[in-house]
Amino acid sequence: MAAGHSHPLHLAHDSPVHRLAPEVKIVASVSFTVLVVLTPRERFWAFAADLLVLAVVAGLARVPARWLATRSLIELPFVVLAVLLPLFGPGPHTEWLGVALSVEGLLGAWNILAKGTLGVLASLLLAATTQHRDLIVGLDRLRAPAVVTQIATFMLRYAEVLAAEARRMRIARLSRGYDPRFLWQAYAFATGAGALFLRAFERGERGYLAMVSRGYAGRVPPLYGPGAGVAGWLTGMSVPTVAAVVLAVSLFGPGRLVP
Amino acid sequence: MTAAPSLVLEDVRYTYPDGQVALRGVDLSLAPGERMALLGPNGAGKTTLVLHLNGILRDGCGRVSVAGLDVAPPHLAEIRRRVGIVFQDPDDQLFMPTVAEDVAFGPANLGLRGTALSARVDEALEAVGMAAHRDRAPHHLSFGQRRRVAVATVLAMRPEVLVLDEPSSNLDPASRRELAGILRQLPVTLLLVTHDLPYAVELCPRAAILDDGRIAADGPTARLLADADLLARHRLELPYGYDPALAMAQLARTGQ
Numbered sequence: 001m002a003a004g005h006s007h008p009l010h011l012a013h014d015s016p017v018h019r020l021a022p023e024v025k026i027v028a029s030v031s032f033t034v035l036v037v038l039t040p041r042e043r044f045w046a047f048a049a050d051l052l053v054l055a056v057v058a059g060l061a062r063v064p065a066r067w068l069a070t071r072s073l074i075e076l077p078f079v080v081l082a083v084l085l086p087l088f089g090p091g092p093h094t095e096w097l098g099v100a101l102s103v104e105g106l107l108g109a110w111n112i113l114a115k116g117t118l119g120v121l122a123s124l125l126l127a128a129t130t131q132h133r134d135l136i137v138g139l140d141r142l143r144a145p146a147v148v149t150q151i152a153t154f155m156l157r158y159a160e161v162l163a164a165e166a167r168r169m170r171i172a173r174l175s176r177g178y179d180p181r182f183l184w185q186a187y188a189f190a191t192g193a194g195a196l197f198l199r200a201f202e203r204g205e206r207g208y209l210a211m212v213s214r215g216y217a218g219r220v221p222p223l224y225g226p227g228a229g230v231a232g233w234l235t236g237m238s239v240p241t242v243a244a245v246v247l248a249v250s251l252f253g254p255g256r257l258v259p
Numbered sequence: 260m261t262a263a264p265s266l267v268l269e270d271v272r273y274t275y276p277d278g279q280v281a282l283r284g285v286d287l288s289l290a291p292g293e294r295m296a297l298l299g300p301n302g303a304g305k306t307t308l309v310l311h312l313n314g315i316l317r318d319g320c321g322r323v324s325v326a327g328l329d330v331a332p333p334h335l336a337e338i339r340r341r342v343g344i345v346f347q348d349p350d351d352q353l354f355m356p357t358v359a360e361d362v363a364f365g366p367a368n369l370g371l372r373g374t375a376l377s378a379r380v381d382e383a384l385e386a387v388g389m390a391a392h393r394d395r396a397p398h399h400l401s402f403g404q405r406r407r408v409a410v411a412t413v414l415a416m417r418p419e420v421l422v423l424d425e426p427s428s429n430l431d432p433a434s435r436r437e438l439a440g441i442l443r444q445l446p447v448t449l450l451l452v453t454h455d456l457p458y459a460v461e462l463c464p465r466a467a468i469l470d471d472g473r474i475a476a477d478g479p480t481a482r483l484l485a486d487a488d489l490l491a492r493h494r495l496e497l498p499y500g501y502d503p504a505l506a507m508a509q510l511a512r513t514g515q
Binding site: 132133153154156157160161164203206207209211213214216217221222223 | 343372
């Protein structure tokens with residue numbers, strides 16, 4: 001695959017998971033996450049099993065545990081609330097190191113933390129093994145609206161063009177003695193942003209003309225093959241299938257759930 | 260009997276919606292395989308004229324035809340295959356995430372798929388010497404390379420007429436020379452729209468001057484450029500110290 005447009009979360013090497021068709025990986029990671037969310041929070045073993053599934057996928061994809069661990073810190077702002085739940089939660093309390101903690105709150109915190117972490121890990125694995133471009137191809141094959149995939153395709157290309165333009169404008173400002181330190185100096189920045197918007201708008205217009213000149217009539221023609229076969233789908237969907245079995249056992253297996 | 264002209268313009272007129280008159284009756288005819296330069300100062304109406312060649316602008320008066328086919332709605336798709344336009348800024352033209360996908364866009368719109376499509380992409384990239392870069396992202400290429408890819412995106416449609424809008428702008432001398440070498444090899448009718456007069460001398464035996472929406476002169480490039488008064492009247496200038504007669508003699512010696 002092209003090294004030209006890899007994103008910061010992509011690990012560029014080859015593995016069975018990298019080779020899997022993007023649409024399969026998208027469906028697999030989304031359904032895995034949904035199944036994890038449906039799993040009752042008291043079934044601690046079930047989350048361990050789900051984590052094990054992800055560990056196997058990470059092993060196959062040769063994604064280092066440390067790489068995953070540092071990038072999963074992104075969920076921290078979302079789980080801050082979870083830390084507060086045991087302290088302020090209602091219901092019966094339990095004593096831990098002299099601090100009274102709510103049992104309900106503890107379970108709630110665990111619920112957010114476990115499901116959030118598993119979801120983030122699944123997304124990170126998808127990102128690590130799939131190029132930007134392939135994600136869009138996958139969405140396209142999953143019949144996402146063409147307008148959405150076209151806009152995403154253009155963003156991939158023009159985000160870089162715009163960023164380069166913004167960089168050049170900033171350097172030009174700095175070269176004329178601009179030294180943004182105070183709030184009122186934001187004026188130049190804001191005008192710059194406005195100019196950038198206008199340029200992007202005009203570029204869009206010119207780009208459209210160039211596309212029409214090459215026969216564009218409202219849809220980008222399919223440039224890719226038919227996508228994943230049965231084998232690809234079976235391989236990829238084995239991951240959410242295991243999560244589904246785990247969910248079924250945790251719902252209907254032995255042991256009473258706390259109402 | 261001679262073959263039908265590749266490109267014919269008859270009394271093409273155009274006024275922008277804001278009332279600004281851009282073209283005041285343009286007549287031109289290009290024979291198959293001919294290379295012609297369309298010269299003119301900024302604001303002469305060059306780009307407006309280019310947009311008439313494949314029917315993007317067509318609500319003015321006059322007639323444009325390409326190899327005998329009128330530029331009009333029932334066959335605009337065929338016209339856009341026959342007339343390839345390379346726009347001035349390659350970043351406007353290259354909108355797909357990789358070079359190969361961008362080159363494939365045109366022929367895919369013509370209905371090509373699979374191996375036929377990828378063969379067409381290879382052929383076009385080969386013609387501009389960019390085959391080694393097919394999977395790269397356009398923003399990782401140099402400006403000169405992007406311009407060559409922009410030419411390939413149009414060549415992939417196997418056009419009859421190739422129109423280039425200021426192809427030498429922003430190119431360093433080496434890229435400029437490489438592009439000229441590529442353009443000279445192409446088996447197409449070429450319309451070079453530019454105010455870069457030496458480039459016109461280098462590539463096109465014939466030239467026309469467009470000024471104020473009209474063709475002010477049409478003839479051999481060397482003769483037009485030797486007429487200092489004519490150039491001055493239309494805000495065209497040769498680079499300081501440039502002698503078109505000397506350049507022509509040099510071109511004749513190298514067999515170009």
